[in-house]
Amino acid sequence: MLDSHHDQTAMPGEQGDHSLLQLDHQLCFALYACSKEVTRLYRPLLQELGLTYTQYVTLLALWERDGEPVKSLGSRLYLDSGTLTPLLKKLESMGLVNRVRDRADERMLRVNLTEAGQAMRAKAGSIPRKLCEVTGMELRDLEALRLQLQQLNAVIQHHYEEDSEHGED
Amino acid sequence: MLDSHHDQTAMPGEQGDHSLLQLDHQLCFALYACSKEVTRLYRPLLQELGLTYTQYVTLLALWERDGEPVKSLGSRLYLDSGTLTPLLKKLESMGLVNRVRDRADERMLRVNLTEAGQAMRAKAGSIPRKLCEVTGMELRDLEALRLQLQQLNAVIQHHYEEDSEHGED
DNA sequence: TCCAATTTAATTGTATGCAATATAGTTGCG
DNA sequence: CGCAACTATATTGCATACAATTAAATTGGA
Numbered sequence: 001m002l003d004s005h006h007d008q009t010a011m012p013g014e015q016g017d018h019s020l021l022q023l024d025h026q027l028c029f030a031l032y033a034c035s036k037e038v039t040r041l042y043r044p045l046l047q048e049l050g051l052t053y054t055q056y057v058t059l060l061a062l063w064e065r066d067g068e069p070v071k072s073l074g075s076r077l078y079l080d081s082g083t084l085t086p087l088l089k090k091l092e093s094m095g096l097v098n099r100v101r102d103r104a105d106e107r108m109l110r111v112n113l114t115e116a117g118q119a120m121r122a123k124a125g126s127i128p129r130k131l132c133e134v135t136g137m138e139l140r141d142l143e144a145l146r147l148q149l150q151q152l153n154a155v156i157q158h159h160y161e162e163d164s165e166h167g168e169d
Numbered sequence: 170m171l172d173s174h175h176d177q178t179a180m181p182g183e184q185g186d187h188s189l190l191q192l193d194h195q196l197c198f199a200l201y202a203c204s205k206e207v208t209r210l211y212r213p214l215l216q217e218l219g220l221t222y223t224q225y226v227t228l229l230a231l232w233e234r235d236g237e238p239v240k241s242l243g244s245r246l247y248l249d250s251g252t253l254t255p256l257l258k259k260l261e262s263m264g265l266v267n268r269v270r271d272r273a274d275e276r277m278l279r280v281n282l283t284e285a286g287q288a289m290r291a292k293a294g295s296i297p298r299k300l301c302e303v304t305g306m307e308l309r310d311l312e313a314l315r316l317q318l319q320q321l322n323a324v325i326q327h328h329y330e331e332d333s334e335h336g337e338d
Numbered sequence: 339t340c341c342a343a344t345t346t347a348a349t350t351g352t353a354t355g356c357a358a359t360a361t362a363g364t365t366g367c368g
Numbered sequence: 369c370g371c372a373a374c375t376a377t378a379t380t381g382c383a384t385a386c387a388a389t390t391a392a393a394t395t396g397g398a
Contacts, residue, residue: 021229021294022229022233023229023230023245025297025315027312030314030319031200031207032222032226033247033322034204034321037247038197038325041325041328052353057197057201060195063188063190064188064192069376070376070377079354080357081376081377082358082380085377087354107364128189128190135321135328136324136328137324145318146199148310149196149200149202149203149314150193153203155304159210159303159304221382221383222384223383239346240347248385248386250347250349251349252383252385253347255348259383274394275392275393276345276394277347
């Protein structure tokens with residue numbers, strides 16, 4: 001116990017500067033904060049389209065693969081049916097998608113873009129460029145950062161795959 | 170419109186490979202996915218302490234500065250009172266903090282760690298190391314990634330500060 | 339001093355996000 | 369075929385998140 005004197009007055013730099021638990025030293029918190037702040041940058045742009053951020057990335061996925069089942073959509077978006085079911089119902093109520101059971105396998109629900117859902121893609125086209133401008137950072141650096149994040153994510157996925165191979169005990 | 174033919178059969182690699190809107194090209198989504206997956210790594214470790222991830226980072230902040238008011242706590246954690254009020258009430262019901270009005274300024278609510286809240290810090294001490302082990306990545310690389318995220322976050326903060334200087338119109 | 343503007347928390351409403359469970363459809367094996 | 373194991377989606381409950389509003393306390397002039 002190096003810091004056995006903990007008073008209530010919160011002397012700055014006294015309670016945890018040498019600690020592994022310092023907030024500013026946590027990669028997890030840098031990710032958490034950065035993700036939220038980037039999402040906040042999107043908010044006003046998406047508001048013009050009447051979309052939330054999660055609805056936006058769901059449409060990104062569907063613009064690439066129309067008619068995808070909920071399960072594989074969730075796998076790409078890292079979301080489960082508990083989140084996707086109400087979200088897709090919302091997109092349906094907005095007239096952007098249709099939800100139809102697969103006739104060959106009635107368990108699967110396929111999500112199809114409507115005309116309006118297709119049309120939204122053109123309106124969203126300018127968003128990536130606008131966001132880049134806001135940061136004013138080098139495109140090269142943003143790309144590099146993205147690749148590192150994808151690599152870290154891949155490492156984590158690999159970790160889970162290893163676990164399930166060993167027959168989770 | 171380079172892709173005016175959009176059929177329902179979702180030909181892989183046909184609808185958006187050349188597009189700026191491709192999911193895998195978005196820095197925002199890499200952040201969003203990575204943040205969620207890292208949080209998922211924490212979950213089983215935090216579960217042993219009976220904490221959620223947001224409760225954990227709130228305690229990280231309090232371990233550094235005990236007795237901090239809700240406002241400044243929220244500023245450090247990028248959370249507003251709508252999120253913090255119920256979260257802090259929960260931590261209080263768990264016996265980890267006390268919430269007391271500042272006598273000099275009754276608007277402010279100060280959050281003080283209890284004995285149990287202080288004690289929790291020792292139990293959490295092993296978490297950062299465990300997380301590092303899981304990834305198996307070089308500490309150097311993880312540090313570098315964190316610094317880049319903090320820099321991006323700083324750029325975004327600077328962007329908002331600039332905006333408010335111009336007298337938000 | 340008095341009161342309008344400001345500041346801090348709390349509240350309300352909507353949207354995620356995830357664990358656990360429920361339900362329906364499918365598959366595989368005897 | 370009959371049924372147990374499996375799979376896909378939906379539902380429920382709890383915990384974030386954030387915008388907008390409310391309420392209470394404080395501050396800063398006129």
